[in-house]
Amino acid sequence: MKKLKIAYVGFGKSTNRYHIPYLQIRDNFEIARVVTPTLMKNPEAQLALEATGTRFSTDIQDIIQDTTIDLVIIVTPAKSHFALAKQLLQAGKNVLLDKPAVEKLSEMQELIALANAANLFFMPFQNRRFDSDFLTVKKVIETGYLGRVIDIQVHMDHFRPDETVVTGSNFDGAFYGHGVHLVDQMVSLFGSPEKVQYDIRSTRQPLSTLDDHFAVDLFYPDHLKASVHATELALVPYPKWLIQGTKGTFIKQEVDQQENDLKAGIMPGVSGFGEDSPQAYGHLTYLNQNGDRIEKYIPSELGDYGRIYDAAYETLVNGAEKLITDAQMLRVIDILEGGFKNG
The missing domain is CATH 3.40.50.720 (NAD(P)-binding Rossmann-like Domain)
Known part of the structure; x- marks a missing residue:
């Protein structure tokens, strides 16, 4: 090797x-x-x-x-x-x-x-393509439980009140910092949106020039809307994921655990690293082929940020296609930059 x-x-x-x-x-x-x-x-x-x-x-x-x-x-x-x-x-x-x-x-x-x-x-x-919660959402969508997805929301919420007036360029704000993860996840799932609408604000201190709050809607064919959100003023956060489809709903409250484990000094390779507890599993409600309402919890996929390196290895050594295509790279930056062109 x-x-x-x-x-x-x-x-x-x-x-x-x-x-x-x-x-x-x-x-x-x-x-x-x-x-x-x-x-x-x-x-x-x-x-x-x-x-x-x-x-x-x-x-x-x-x-x-x-x-x-x-x-x-x-x-x-x-x-x-x-x-x-x-x-x-x-x-x-x-x-x-x-x-x-x-x-x-x-x-x-x-x-x-x-x-x-x-x-x-x-x-x-783009390591958050290998977040546990995102991999789980991807699997739920691919299994078809939800039917045709019509609305998907993803949140990156915190409660970090701060009255400091902060200044800087758009590049230093939340939409570039957090939005780059969430927009890339949507682009990887659904491709390039047909239209984008922006709500980007500084909410903790309105005099700040750096945004700390965004709600951005990406519109796709077949009336699908994908919404990416982040705020620093959610004392009670929204669910991390809320997905509505023609046959079901999937809600996952909790975020990927890799970052929490890393901060706690629990490293990859240790038993249990990055694993969700059953209490953190996402909740699926759907109608089966008989029209019966079914509710169940979906065990979380295991996240692994190292899979970005695995993908790079496969491209460099074995000639595989890049995990993140040039078109996806360009569209993500285009969407991020577009949030400030008229502001």
Whole structure:
């Protein structure tokens, strides 16, 4: 089995929480290099990797000049993504880019064109395609219990009141930060919407220039509406998922447990990691072929953010199609940017 040599640009919380723990239970990747502006900021994590042969430095040229690197993962603040990805693609490197990948559709178009012209791998790290709750929703829809889906809502709600006036660009707000996950999930399920309507606001402090609340409707053929929502002022949150179809309804209250486990120091590979308790299973109500009303709880699929790496491996080593297509990448950024074109 071929082992891919990878390098990280960035060694902060995201790299150490959402990336490396999943690689440590896979034997087809080797973390060869890490470039970070601040060495020994996380000495325990750095020393642990150095003990396995990973080389740390502060200069991205160390990655560019290393011809053994098969894939570079950029996990840095979002504003740096475009310039770093462009630099690496121009240097002939395959790139997996954390999200939100870029702010503008034109930037995504440029990166995709660079990658395709040089026959390079380029894809955003849309790990929430492998959320437990999303995988469960996908399975419920595919089984046909709901009939034709007519309305689907997904929420990313918190209660984090804050009266601080915050300023910044649209790229720093909730729609880019949270919406990139939810919009990508809808695009992966249903494709490109025919029309999009936006409600994007700053609700905690109306004088803020950064949005913290959005409700965005994506309209599809056959009168399907997919709605993505997030707020920081939901003391009692909405269900994570609410789906209505011509034959049934599916409601799931709870979010994927991977992030909670990671924050608690429970790592991938440990028994029970990311698993829902039965109390967190989604509730399905549907009419069977006899017209009988059936209610049951659907055991949650097991999420695994590391499957993004598995997909990248299959493309790079075995020539599989990319998990996230160029068309999907472009449409997601187009929808995000579109929320601010008339605002």
